[in-house]
Amino acid sequence: MAVAQENARAEGRSFSPFWTIARRDSLAGFLFIAPQLVGIIAFVLIPLGLVFWYSLHEWNVLANTFTYTGGQNYRMLIEDESLLEVLGATAIFSAGLVILNMSLALLLAVLLNQKLAGIAIFRTLFFSPVVVSLVAWTIVWGFLLQKNGGINGMLLMLGIEGPNWLREETTAMISVIVVQVFKNVGLNMILFLAALQGVPKELYEAARIDGAPAFKQFRRITLPLISPTILLTSIITIVGSLQVFAQIAVLTQGGPGLSTTVLVYYLYQQAFQFHFFGYGSTLSILLFAIVAILTFAQWQMRKRIVFYES
């Protein structure tokens, strides 16, 4: 000890350094997470708190008044006659989107998981809509889906009179779902493709030796082994489906009637068009609760469904 102190004095150091290796490591760690932490605090936690605060107030933007109303907006939520229809439209949209998106993504991933010449071109082709601007994509589809638009023009060449896609309740909902699926199916497809390529080939070989047909191989080997990815993509897709806005705003504006007025669009109307910012905030708390409950439920289900999940 005395020798060490002597050495330290000889080197000109009279005390132990503040920046020990452990401290340096923790500082580096904190600096690495700092940008993300600042981002989460500034753009997630503070707005979340503010939205809850706003939901307890009546905020008239034009008159610049901000009055505490307690639970009045929450009572309005229960009494809102349109809300049930809006939640119904949201459920149909989400269910349709998740089922179509996931099954199509899985089908494409299986088809594109082949070692064929030029397969990369097809993979790029199906992934490319993901990188296209959402609004540009939707506007183009808006033109195609007009009554006298491109899709009906093509149908007419085949002798079929197409429906008025965006102006009839059923076809309007189908249209917004399909436009959204085509936009984002590539992302899930790539995730599934990566998962499929991680399945050990020996398992298929063993199954073939045992005489298992292709469908059984898919059900017994492929599906269980990619189930963690299925869980991940289903959470991302469901949360994404509940946040859809641009497609509705550009294609249908919530119509015909309220048939495509999903929760986020309804929230936008209340807050930004009707200037009921307090009630709009209450609706976003409802949306947050729905997303949180669904995500929690899916996470719980992983124990029963997901294979190899620790």
Added chain:
Amino acid sequence: MLHYRNLKSTACTLLSVGAVIGSFAWGGAAHAQSAVNLRMTIWSANEAHLKLFNEIAAGFKQEHPNVTVTYESLPFETYTTALTTQIAGGNAPDMAWIFETSAYDFVKSGALYPLSDTLKAAEGFNLDEVSAGATERWMQDGTLYAYPFSTSPFAMFVNNDLVKAAGAKTPAEMVAAGEWTWDKAIATASAVAETGKGGLVVRDFNYQAWQYLTSVWNGWGASPWSEDGKTCTMAEKPMADALAFIHDVVFTKKAMPGPGETVDFFAGNAAMTITQISRASLLPKDKPFDWDLVPLPKGPAGEYALIGQAGVGVMQSGKNAETAAEFVAYMTNPENSAKLSQFFPSARKSLLNAEVLKKTNPLLSEEQIDKVVIAGIANGKVMPGHTGFAQIQQMVRSNLDAVWRPEADVPGTLQKICGQIGPLLKR
């Protein structure tokens, strides 16, 4: 030791750089105290409109060298939403155009700076020559909160080339013969539609903004609510008859493009369009077609006219509200109102004569000015508006979707609409 010295010199350098930047900033702040930047939101991005506005801003700068006015064009369809979002975000413009439909919301909320005193004090402004009818919805308790700088009549633009090609009588001929009625107008539109082109387009309606159908249903004496705005009148006979007529025109006669169909008159693809004369700027400069402008046809309730208004108001929350009010006074003084009249007709009596309007509207003939512009402004009703208009508009729109299909129960739908908007109107 060396390290410590380095730190010291770095600190000194930083301090001196800071001092230099600080002195610049101080000087800049002192300069900025006198400079005033005013921002005005508008819903037109039309080159000709912007050129004129910029000329007016340049004129104001000559008198007030420290004031710079810039214009921010927001999309027409979402204009009011974008404007209120700016206000909610604490980024309100200094001045804003305001739609006639949302005038009540803005005027009654207290969001606008009172203009009466500034306008009355402005030299040569002469507010008294603006009719009481024009300022009615922009006033509250005798004070003017926004100046109605545009009082633009709705009229029918006609593509005579298409009408003649279809072998139909031109609207001008029908006007001259005194037989310019809705039935005759639709017969012409229908004849053109049969040739594969569009018939009649009610511009901006798009089966969403139903308020633009006022240009049709006023011919039946219909209105969505009573004069005092408290009672729904949509279920009454005039409205039911007018909407039944429009339904027949769309789905049986196919003289109007149906829901989900887009046809642009100004691209030469439709026989007629109803819109405000400010849209004359959209007429093609290259390869123009033979166009005409006629008044709205006579309906079962007789002759009528409709005017759309636009107000310009000063935001109460702006830092330079007083200077902004002075700019509004300059922008809408008689001299500039005359210039603006080529797109946005003024409600000033001194400017409502063919001689003045002919100078500023070289595109229009004297007859068009007389019959459409002057008569329209003199006799026209203003587009309907109401407090909380956006919510009422949305409620009516979502219900009217049931009318825009071939098999529709028009009276039943109108009853339902009144049941829903009734409580909102009474608020």
